[in-house]
Amino acid sequence: MADQGCINLRAAHALLAGLIQGGMRDLVLSPGSRSTPLVLAAQAHDLRMFPILDERSAAFFALGLARAARRPVGVLCTSGSALGHWYPAVIEADCSGAPLILLSADRPPELRHWGANQTIDQTRFFGVHVRAFYDPGPPDELPGVGKYLRALGRRAAAECQGLDPGPVHLNLPFRESLVPGPDCRLSPSEDPPLIPAATWPNDEGAQAQYPRIDQDVSPYPFIGDDIHLNLGDLGQLGRRGLICCGPGEWTKSGSAALWRLAERLRLPVLCDPLSGLRFGPGSDAGIVRYDALLRYPELAQGLKPDWVIRFGRAPVSKRLNDWLTGVPTLLVEPGRRFSDPTHDVPLKIQADPGRFCAWAMTTDACPIQADEGWLEGWNEVEQRLERLMADYLSQAPWCEGHLVRTLIACLPAGEGLLCANSLPIRQLDLWSGSRRLPLHVFGNRGASGIDGQASTLAGFNASGLPTTGLLGDLSLWHDLSGLLQLRGCPRPCIVINNGGGRIFDTLPQRNLPSLERFWRCPIPLALGPLTQAFGLSHWEVADGTELVQALTEAQGVQGVLIEVRVDAELSLEVHRGLEKVLQSTHP
């Protein structure tokens, strides 16, 4: 009788071989029985493996790893409700375009819908939130099955990258036994040798099914001369244009092309904190204080543009989004995404931003003439705001502004910063300024959830990019499992402890009598004992000097959580004071 355990192992091995050919190097796995053939095959392939008990934390960890490494990362779990825990991270990966390979083990078809243990319907489990779903059925010994599974692995790896990167779900049923007998041998590959990666068609060709991803090559094919667009058309709308760069990714050559284009067209470039353009060479040409500027209504009115070229998603700043509502916008965005919540985009160009900029520089179609003094006016306001905000902060009591400025000044060149949603990202937006030293700032800004921040941070660090975290207290409490993963992190996780969801202090809910109980929802426990229980170091910081010291001492120490207490009421006053200063000072 055939050794079904061996048949399972060979199938799993073939599938993983294809995934590895497609670029997968890491597997984040949660324990279970049904997934055994895949775990054994992963060991045989010498994949880098990260066992994480809680599948939710595992998937966010994989998300961070995939976003930092920019290649497919596998997530593996057993059958049943286990894969349900992946859903939040799958949604974020879907929205933010992270290449996750979701490998769920399953029971075979004859057990599904018959009340068998740990058996649920896993078919199309993540609905529209994955790029593709495949279920190859239980492994058997038919001819060509190994070839098929290798091809499926390559294909899944390609489909999670490509034009619309995102998660791909492979549901993998196995019949028992799950452990192979002692005589089981992996058969040699039946495949012809693969075309070496170096000679694959590059990503400008139509055949770029398996794009090679490196630091300076965009994963998106450029549509090139097919664009029926004369940028001069924008000029018809007026001579005051703006480039708005929302959350997104730029290659080195891409951002260089952007800055060249902006200079040639004399256009101000508004840089979102997650645009990748605030921190690094050329960033001093960007406008980064618009969220402060727009608190001054007359100035905001005077600088309103006639049109916008937008790269990346809708920006973080609600003020900026509101201000740009109604302004005709040319959206440059790869893939199927259409980031236009205000419905102001008459034309979307489906292209990589960097390649679009390079093309716009070389085409004759680009004779936009900005108003005399338009760019200069923006730059002047930006510089005044820079001084004004620094002066104001120097006299204000300790708040997130000091924290953000200190952090941006201190973080080593080329490292990462993961910023949580809600208040932290908005504080970063307002206060970060810019710097010439590169810094990779990330946020889970696809679905903008409170969730998975600590686990994502650990995933970034596992990729080899040292990444510091900036979280709120509720974010941390929401991802307690993530604390288990922070232990090995070479960079600290900074937690702004201001007593719950203080974003609601800035929203209309602030006047509701049950604000504390149903919106702020503070957790009445101390971070100190919690971090100790998880084997983390807990440092408390009360001002800028202590923060600098803590960041310096944390270099190279694993598992440090830096708690920064902020008095939320005082912070609200500081921010209200800034508005008054802005409105009373003609910048």
Added chain:
Amino acid sequence: MADQGCINLRAAHALLAGLIQGGMRDLVLSPGSRSTPLVLAAQAHDLRMFPILDERSAAFFALGLARAARRPVGVLCTSGSALGHWYPAVIEADCSGAPLILLSADRPPELRHWGANQTIDQTRFFGVHVRAFYDPGPPDELPGVGKYLRALGRRAAAECQGLDPGPVHLNLPFRESLVPGPDCRLSPSEDPPLIPAATWPNDEGAQAQYPRIDQDVSPYPFIGDDIHLNLGDLGQLGRRGLICCGPGEWTKSGSAALWRLAERLRLPVLCDPLSGLRFGPGSDAGIVRYDALLRYPELAQGLKPDWVIRFGRAPVSKRLNDWLTGVPTLLVEPGRRFSDPTHDVPLKIQADPGRFCAWAMTTDACPIQADEGWLEGWNEVEQRLERLMADYLSQAPWCEGHLVRTLIACLPAGEGLLCANSLPIRQLDLWSGSRRLPLHVFGNRGASGIDGQASTLAGFNASGLPTTGLLGDLSLWHDLSGLLQLRGCPRPCIVINNGGGRIFDTLPQRNLPSLERFWRCPIPLALGPLTQAFGLSHWEVADGTELVQALTEAQGVQGVLIEVRVDAELSLEVHRGLEKVLQSTHP
């Protein structure tokens, strides 16, 4: 201009009014902005509200509450990835038939698919895992909208109960503003008064759309005389029949009817630990030591039945399932479920088990004559095993057997016990015995996940049923957020700490070289500091005397976690020793 905040509030209020008419009394909610109208409406209705930060924990809490209270429980969260966290509990509710009302706030259609913040596609978000999905669209002021939403609420509450209880998903988009202005008043209901609950058609009628659920009335209509079944047919298969009661629920009158039927037919009744039949009046007639019995192959062979009547799901015991494979089985199960993983059911009767038993007693169609001595043989073996296992355990070193027997002896009459999956439920199965004092034993045995146990336990306790937890260490680590909810629990959570997933020590994976790293996955942290960080009391217990003392002292103390250390290697030896004793002793 109309106050959209007020329109939203009125719509939310009408929907909740319908849900309340349908039996919903509790709302478990996680903080967010978009869900504000529903939170305000719930306050106006004076619903019992449980704010829980982590949506995953919130949903499991609601699951426990719904299962204990046997009425619809609402779960509420904001838009985006938030509702993704519900998925594991939704799956369990789907599989185990718990009436959850999933209320997800959403952005309006004009923002979906346009890159708006915290906006994802929430349509049919839980796929086939909910009973129904509705999206009534953003609230407006059209005539009849309040009536429609009240009707929708009543309908959802009915659909989550009924023949196939389970989760129902209401996706609820709201336009801004979310907080009503100061002049907003809730309009009086336009509805005619509801038919009072007491006069609703009872659940025997075909119109039982809104079943009244109390302690002694089954929620399932009985199909009665439509059954074209002559129970005598079973007699054709042989004279050795068996009643097998898997995990399920019995009403008081239902279980009384079962015991009467079993006595009349002279059939042994095998009672799963989750059947509800091991603990309470009549339970001493049941067979509960089959998992031990089946470790003795010759005896197992000799007692093999000719046919089985099964109530409830497939039993927990793998030995029992294997042993019954191939035996023709009459399955009595309400709703669409078909619990037959071994495909041995030629006939399923869609009926409430208790009503089936009552019917079988009154019909002439039931002249089954069991073999002389068949039932007596079973009872004799059961009694011998009872003595033998007690004797064996009295001389064995401390293990789960002592723990389970002490626990079952100590728990107050009428209280609850929630037992986690994997090893704890199997240990309970093997060692629990039975008792005449009632005890409600529960398990999340629908999808049998490791997940959400602490949160579910807190939900049971919140229902007013004092419920003790029996978890493994990994279960607890998997649901760290649940520790936040345990603080208010009036009954302790017992944690068997045996160093990770020891179920794998009993499976074929036990010989794999990477057993520890990829399967057992122990968490190398201490429970003591962890529980202290969460404000829980941590008591350690090393033997039966200490356990009795701890259980006594824990009565009325909130937030107690009792850690019971078990030496996994020693425990394995004890269990192997039991098999040897069983096989060498002719019972």
